[in-house]
Amino acid sequence: TLSGNLGSVFDRLRGRGALSEADVREAMREIRVALLEADVALPVARDFINRVTEKAVGAAVLKSVKPGQQVVKIVNDELVAMLGGDDAGAADAAPLNLDVRPPAVVMMVGLQGSGKTTSTAKIGKLLKEKQGKKVLMASLDVNRPAAQEQLKVLGEQVQIATLPIIPGQQPVDIARRALEAARLQNVDVLMLDTAGRLHVDAALMAEMKAVAAVATPAEVLLVVDALTGQDAVNVAQNFSDEVPLTGVVLTRMDGDARGGAALSMRAVTGKPIKFAGTGEKLDAIERFHPARVADRILGMGDVVSLVERAAEVIDKEEAEKAAQRMMKGQFDMNDLRMQLNQMQKMGGLGMLAGMMPGMKKAKAAMEASGVNDKVLVHMDAIIGSMTPKERARPELLNAKRKKRVAAGSGTSVQDVNKLLKMHQEMGRAMKQIRKMGGIKGLASLLG
Numbered sequence: 001t002l003s004g005n006l007g008s009v010f011d012r013l014r015g016r017g018a019l020s021e022a023d024v025r026e027a028m029r030e031i032r033v034a035l036l037e038a039d040v041a042l043p044v045a046r047d048f049i050n051r052v053t054e055k056a057v058g059a060a061v062l063k064s065v066k067p068g069q070q071v072v073k074i075v076n077d078e079l080v081a082m083l084g085g086d087d088a089g090a091a092d093a094a095p096l097n098l099d100v101r102p103p104a105v106v107m108m109v110g111l112q113g114s115g116k117t118t119s120t121a122k123i124g125k126l127l128k129e130k131q132g133k134k135v136l137m138a139s140l141d142v143n144r145p146a147a148q149e150q151l152k153v154l155g156e157q158v159q160i161a162t163l164p165i166i167p168g169q170q171p172v173d174i175a176r177r178a179l180e181a182a183r184l185q186n187v188d189v190l191m192l193d194t195a196g197r198l199h200v201d202a203a204l205m206a207e208m209k210a211v212a213a214v215a216t217p218a219e220v221l222l223v224v225d226a227l228t229g230q231d232a233v234n235v236a237q238n239f240s241d242e243v244p245l246t247g248v249v250l251t252r253m254d255g256d257a258r259g260g261a262a263l264s265m266r267a268v269t270g271k272p273i274k275f276a277g278t279g280e281k282l283d284a285i286e287r288f289h290p291a292r293v294a295d296r297i298l299g300m301g302d303v304v305s306l307v308e309r310a311a312e313v314i315d316k317e318e319a320e321k322a323a324q325r326m327m328k329g330q331f332d333m334n335d336l337r338m339q340l341n342q343m344q345k346m347g348g349l350g351m352l353a354g355m356m357p358g359m360k361k362a363k364a365a366m367e368a369s370g371v372n373d374k375v376l377v378h379m380d381a382i383i384g385s386m387t388p389k390e391r392a393r394p395e396l397l398n399a400k401r402k403k404r405v406a407a408g409s410g411t412s413v414q415d416v417n418k419l420l421k422m423h424q425e426m427g428r429a430m431k432q433i434r435k436m437g438g439i440k441g442l443a444s445l446l447g
């Protein structure tokens with residue numbers, strides 16, 4: 001993966017006391033290869049390397065105390081810029097500009113199967129739950145049978161009204177009717193889910209233009225599949241030639257091992273990625289934060305996203321307590337138990353490993369010792385069979401106590417040992433976060 005490839009280059013750079021210009025150029029060659037392997041567009045990779053090299057071979061950097069770290073920082077800053085982080089305050093501004101006379105129309109466009117309908121419901125849910133907006137959703141997809149019903153079903157799941165379906169009505173007329181209904185019902189945001197095609201074609205573009213002319217959307221979001229890599233970027237370019245896109249929703253980021261689409265999107269199309277889809281569930285969507293994605297690519301883990309996600313599923317008070325305990329370097333079996341439960345809710349082991357620094361190693365260690373998502377359930381039972389004292393001080397667990405706990409939880413001593421090992425690994429990961437200073441952000445987020 002890109003993060004793995006870059007990670008090893010950076011580990012080497014960071015470890016160096018003195019760097020020569022040749023060292024930097026060699027590292028840049030490796031980074032260039034890693035970017036191309038990740039399906040980053042060639043001109044984008046080339047520009048990137050040129051910019052970084054220019055800054056990194058400067059005498060001030062090479063003669064500094066920690067040149068390797070400086071170079072890593074330059075790469076990081078350029079990555080953030082490449083991902084679209086150059087907007088002033090972009091990380092904090094609301095991703096959508098809905099500051100118009102209501103109803104603000106959000107039009108979702110894209111190819112068939114890119115995730116438009118799912119993303120419509122996900123974003124509608126965010127707007128309703130996070131911003132208290134009254135939302136109405138309407139499907140203009142008359143091409144695919146049952147497409148309109150699909151949105152209706154999703155609407156029921158997220159408890160957002162959908163425009164009643166009138167069979168045979170055409171997209172532009174549906175858009176008109178949706179606007180009318182939105183006005184009558186004092187709707188804040190009208191989400192228009194549109195039809196896609198297998199490829200960008202003239203008929204699709206004409207339809208999108210006609211709908212946009214009627215709906216005058218505040219936001220036109222292009223939904224593209226991150227797994228299609230460079231194709232996603234090409235599709236974005238084609239669309240933006242025809243309809244005034246305001247942003248991109250990159251779906252299937254959960255399966256995107258390479259990251260090329262995210263990296264090239266801004267540079268090639270000039271359009272910001274506003275949201276990332278991270279799964280099939282209707283809360284599997286995140287605001288796109290360039291700085292955090294850059295961190296993740298650099299293998300530093302995405303602590304802030306992880307904590308935000310945790311804060312959503314964990315009871316806030318509990319989370320605050322846990323954060324405080326972590327800060328103090330305390331992390332006992334009760335904390336681990338809570339973590340295990342949350343881990344399950346957050347999508348299991350794999351999800352966590354990609355986000356948390358140190359967790360990659362922890363995950364590898366866990367897997368090596370046979371831990372997987374199923375085993376996590378057993379672990380909860382094991383902790384349940386410990387006495388309060390043992391939970392607070394796991395080092396008390398000698399062979400005799402382990403036997404008792406194993407019997408009580410219907411597991412084996414080996415399983416108990418696995419859990420203890422995992423607890424140690426996680427404690428180590430927490431320490432790593434503390435060292436990074438990430439816990440400060442964590443505490444303020446939860447507080």
Ligand code: GDP
Binds near residue numbers: 110112223254
């Ligand atoms: P549309 O044709 O553009 O409307 O696409 P749909 O919204 O119907 O989505 C097609 C499929 O992709 C569905 O099975 C979705 O559950 C799935 N999907 C959408 N977004 C994501 C995502 O971010 N991650 C994953 N793993 N699947 C997604």
Ligand code: MG
Binds near residue numbers: 116117118194
């Ligand atoms: Mg659809």
